[in-house]
């Protein structure tokens with residue numbers, strides 16, 4: 001759900017669930033959009049940190065993300081943070097707005 005892609009184009013992407021996903025993680029923000037299709041996405045705290053600390057990181061929704069054989073995937077955020085976030089997954093209250 002939250003990982004960074006290093007695609008063949010040399011860009012780095014933060015892969016995010018769409019904002020209307022069934023579940024979310026406490027502390028997620030919904031103010032960013034996919035850089036490719038423009039869909040609103042949710043970004044968990046680990047992803048927010050990556051966006052702050054990694055220059056040039058682009059947001060990509062999980063519908064636009066198609067892994068390429070040479071992509072290297074890694075978790076966003078500090079080691080263990082993603083696992084910790086996934087333990088607190090909850091129903092998405094943003095869902096159903098608009």
Ligand SMILES: [Zn+2]
Pocket residue numbers: 034035036037038039060061062063064
């Ligand atoms: Zn997209």
